[in-house]
Amino acid sequence: MDHSARTMLGDKASKSHLTVNTNGGEKPHVWSSSEGGCQIDIGKQIFCNRSLNMKNIIAVGFDMDYTLAQYKPETFESLAYEGTIRKLVYNLGYPQELLEWTFDWKYMVRGLVLDKKRGNILKMDRHKYVKVAYHGFKELSKEDKVGTYGNTLIQDSFDEPDYALIDTLFSLAEAYLFAQLVDFRDNNPGKVPQGTDYSRMYKDVRAAVDLCHRDGTLKQMVAKNPKRYINEDTSIVPMLKMLRASGRSTFLVTNSLWDYTNIVMNFLCASRTSDGGITCNFDWLQYFDVVITGSAKPGFFHEGKHANIFEVETESGMLLNTDNGTPMPQVGNTSPKVLLKGLNKSCRVFQGGSVGHLHKLLSIESSSQVLYVGDHIYGDILRSKKVLGWRTMLVVPELEREVELLWELRDMRKQLRLLRNERDLVEDQIHHLKWALKFESLRNDEKQKMTSAVGELESHRDQVRLAHQQAQWECHQKFHKIWGQLMKTGYQNSHFAHQMGLTMA
Numbered sequence: 362m363d364h365s366a367r368t369m370l371g372d373k374a375s376k377s378h379l380t381v382n383t384n385g386g387e388k389p390h391v392w393s394s395s396e397g398g399c400q401i402d403i404g405k406q407i408f409c410n411r412s413l414n415m416k417n418i419i420a421v422g423f424d425m426d427y428t429l430a431q432y433k434p435e436t437f438e439s440l441a442y443e444g445t446i447r448k449l450v451y452n453l454g455y456p457q458e459l460l461e462w463t464f465d466w467k468y469m470v471r472g473l474v475l476d477k478k479r480g481n482i483l484k485m486d487r488h489k490y491v492k493v494a495y496h497g498f499k500e501l502s503k504e505d506k507v508g509t510y511g512n513t514l515i516q517d518s519f520d521e522p523d524y525a526l527i528d529t530l531f532s533l534a535e536a537y538l539f540a541q542l543v544d545f546r547d548n549n550p551g552k553v554p555q556g557t558d559y560s561r562m563y564k565d566v567r568a569a570v571d572l573c574h575r576d577g578t579l580k581q582m583v584a585k586n587p588k589r590y591i592n593e594d595t596s597i598v599p600m601l602k603m604l605r606a607s608g609r610s611t612f613l614v615t616n617s618l619w620d621y622t623n624i625v626m627n628f629l630c631a632s633r634t635s636d637g638g639i640t641c642n643f644d645w646l647q648y649f650d651v652v653i654t655g656s657a658k659p660g661f662f663h664e665g666k667h668a669n670i671f672e673v674e675t676e677s678g679m680l681l682n683t684d685n686g687t688p689m690p691q692v693g694n695t696s697p698k699v700l701l702k703g704l705n706k707s708c709r710v711f712q713g714g715s716v717g718h719l720h721k722l723l724s725i726e727s728s729s730q731v732l733y734v735g736d737h738i739y740g741d742i743l744r745s746k747k748v749l750g751w752r753t754m755l756v757v758p759e760l761e762r763e764v765e766l767l768w769e770l771r772d773m774r775k776q777l778r779l780l781r782n783e784r785d786l787v788e789d790q791i792h793h794l795k796w797a798l799k800f801e802s803l804r805n806d807e808k809q810k811m812t813s814a815v816g817e818l819e820s821h822r823d824q825v826r827l828a829h830q831q832a833q834w835e836c837h838q839k840f841h842k843i844w845g846q847l848m849k850t851g852y853q854n855s856h857f858a859h860q861m862g863l864t865m866a
């Protein structure tokens with residue numbers, strides 16, 4: 362997991378170990394590098410805000426896309442961007458000049474919110490206070506921002522249908538395209554199809570992106586050359602082997618269908634030939650007990666959901682009916698082979714179904730025995746954790762760089778803390794003096810002295826406040842020139858960090 366789960370699971374999962382002391386208590390976890398010692402880059406170290414006793418976990422499951430398979434945004438998201446533009450032009454009547462547009466894959470980040478009606482892109486803090494707002498690519502003035510999003514009696518929920526949350530890495534291209542179209546419409550009102558307002562443009566972009574995922578635009582290209590679009594990660598197989606060697610079951614639950622899943626997993630798990638080529642086979646299945654494709658998460662996590670589960674015939678991709686996961690003979694075909702074929706395999710592959718089927722297939726008695734690793738707060742984590750009670754792990758690949766930067770900027774951040782403390786101290790002094798002036802019986806000369814001290818302190822406070830704001834913004838810009846730090850918005854946790862926190866509480 363060169364770019365993702367490694368952040369959560371450790372660089373060389375296979376080399377990790379948990380030391381247990383003689384009286385049964387656990388010593389701190391020690392994760393060592395392959396060279397021995399503890400020379401692990403800061404971005405790859407493990408930080409924990411909630412501990413999990415792995416003793417109770419008997420099955421560990423993974424999502425595939427953007428969890429085990431880390432796509433390269435510069436190629437994969439560009440592919441989505443270009444495919445979407447072609448659909449806008451050729452299917453939905455947008456002007457040909459869109460075909461000349463280019464994509465800055467670093468511009469958009471997760472956690473942003475699109476205001477579909479107004480054509481704005483927002484970054485909010487944990488209290489849903491809008492801290493950064495752009496109209497297309499133009500920053501809103503403070504007055505416009507406060508006028509639109511502040512000072513409302515009833516707080517906006519910033520939810521669908523008027524807003525869209527950019528909560529998966531799959532959405533970066535569509536957010537960028539939305540901003541481009543907003544700018545384009547503002548500057549060329551006559552050029553977009555008649556009656557196309559910002560909301561309509563969002564809807565068109567969404568529909569076009571959706572189609573790219575469904576009609577093979579993206580998947581055919583990835584299948585032709587997975588290396589161009591997916592990061593190779595040689596630590597996945599050792600990690601899966603380690604989990605299986607510990608006696609745990611492993612499973613995959615992905616919304617991708619079997620044909621694509623097989624290509625991606627084969628790329629990630631297959632052994633390389635000496636020229637770097639990949640032998641295409643089904644060997645990767647040996648690392649899993651159950652694979653569920655086309656799972657339709659988050660619906661999959663509804664325990665009571667009645668969903669047909671089909672067994673996938675791996676060679677042909679054919680779907681076979683099952684009786685809740687148990688192989689069924691085809692009518693007219695009494696060959697016992699068909700019946701037993703599925704049962705004899707070490708890994709069984711399915712399409713559809715629901716969590717109840719999975720529990721049965723893995724003989725799970727309590728949902729707290731399952732740990733699931735995914736990248737999508739809503740699709741993978743929220744329901745599986747909150748409703749079902751699975752233990753969950755969220756993969757946030759962006760944290761690798763964020764943690765590195767936090768370390769590199771430690772002096773700057775210390776300076777920030779000092780400035781903030783100074784500001785708080787001065788504000789405190791002002792408050793005390795004002796209190797004394799209002800409620801204490803003072804001589805005139807004392808009053809005068811205090812009043813002028815208040816004036817001096819207030820001007821000092823304003824200077825410190827300005828210096829603090831300036832330093833804070835400079836610090837944020839080191840993370841991202843427009844949106845700042847992923848996990849923070851100003852001094853507060855960002856909306857995204859808050860959502861992440863909810864999935865861990």
Ligand SMILES: Nc1nc2c(ncn2[C@@H]2O[C@H](COP(=O)(O)O)[C@@H](O)[C@H]2O)c(=O)[nH]1
Nearest residue numbers: 424425426531570571574575614615616617
């Ligand atoms: N039809 C759509 N499919 C989408 C969209 N965004 C992503 N995807 C597909 O979902 C799965 C994710 O798989 P998982 O392993 O993370 O469960 C993958 O096949 C994507 O192509 C979309 O907007 N529309």
Ligand SMILES: [Mg+2]
Nearest residue numbers: 424426427736
């Ligand atoms: Mg995923």
